[in-house]
Amino acid sequence: QVHLQQWGAGLLKPSETLSLTCGVYGGSFSGYYWSWIRQPPGKGLEWIGEINHSGSTNYNPSLKSRVTISEDTSKNEFSLKLSSVTAADTAVYYCAPHSGTYAFDYWGQGTLVTVSS
Amino acid sequence: DIQMTQSPSSLSASVGDRVTITCQASQDISNCLHWYQQKPGKAPKLLIYDASNLVIGVPSRFSGSGSGTQFTFTVSVLQPEDIATYYCQQYDSVPLTFGGGTKVEIK
Numbered sequence: 001q002v003h004l005q006q007w008g009a010g011l012l013k014p015s016e017t018l019s020l021t022c023g024v025y026g027g028s029f030s031g032y033y034w035s036w037i038r039q040p041p042g043k044g045l046e047w048i049g050e051i052n053h054s055g056s057t058n059y060n061p062s063l064k065s066r067v068t069i070s071e072d073t074s075k076n077e078f079s080l081k082l083s084s085v086t087a088a089d090t091a092v093y094y095c096a097p098h099s100g101t102y103a104f105d106y107w108g109q110g111t112l113v114t115v116s117s
Numbered sequence: 118d119i120q121m122t123q124s125p126s127s128l129s130a131s132v133g134d135r136v137t138i139t140c141q142a143s144q145d146i147s148n149c150l151h152w153y154q155q156k157p158g159k160a161p162k163l164l165i166y167d168a169s170n171l172v173i174g175v176p177s178r179f180s181g182s183g184s185g186t187q188f189t190f191t192v193s194v195l196q197p198e199d200i201a202t203y204y205c206q207q208y209d210s211v212p213l214t215f216g217g218g219t220k221v222e223i224k
Contacts, residue, residue: 035213044204044215044216044217044218045161045204045206045215045218046215047212047213047214047215058211058212059212060211060212061118061212062212094160096160101166101167101208102149102151102206102208102213103151103163103166103167103208104151104153104161104163104206105163105172107160107161108160109160110160
């Protein structure tokens with residue numbers, strides 16, 4: 001049973017860099033692909049990107065120029081960095097794994113990140 | 118990007134009613150579609166995978182069907198605990214995309 005715990009700064013100013021980490025407990029880190037998904041308040045879900053166990057990444061083209069997803073396999077953690085944030089990046093950010101069919105059956109608790117001057 | 122058009126965006130139904138939500142893909146995605154339930158303040162929960170397969174432990178009143186571009190999600194007998202927003206998600210190609218959501222309320 002995989003358990004995910006997220007942490008990171010919840011309040012940012014415009015132009016700063018969002019940084020979140022997701023710790024993976026109770027499962028095989030190497031057996032999954034690790035995604036970040038976000039949800040603006042009152043709106044729908046947006047897939048940000050993913051990293052797999054070999055370190056290969058896929059990003060949503062709409063965010064690709066600003067996104068970096070990385071992993072630390074020694075700590076069973078993966079991270080999201082989103083640069084040059086604006087108010088449009090205000091959202092709840094979730095980490096979630098899938099085992100190859102992009103079915104997200106485990107989710108982190110979600111982190112509300114607010115961008116405000 | 119593949120666009121996922123979900124309808125209706127909201128609905129109000131009585132306990133015991135049959136509820137149907139549709140999801141249309143902008144191109145053929147075979148059966149590469151999942152359905153999620155999201156309750157306020159919670160992360161989404163996977164209910165149906167690969168268009169029609171029920172996740173273990175999910176009540177059998179939930180079902181999914183369809184392939185290609187047209188998909189349907191059904192709650193056969195609506196229960197009070199089914200109040201939530203439901204999303205479809207395609208995984209035929211990256212970027213993964215979600216439908217806009219259907220908010221289900223009790224009449």
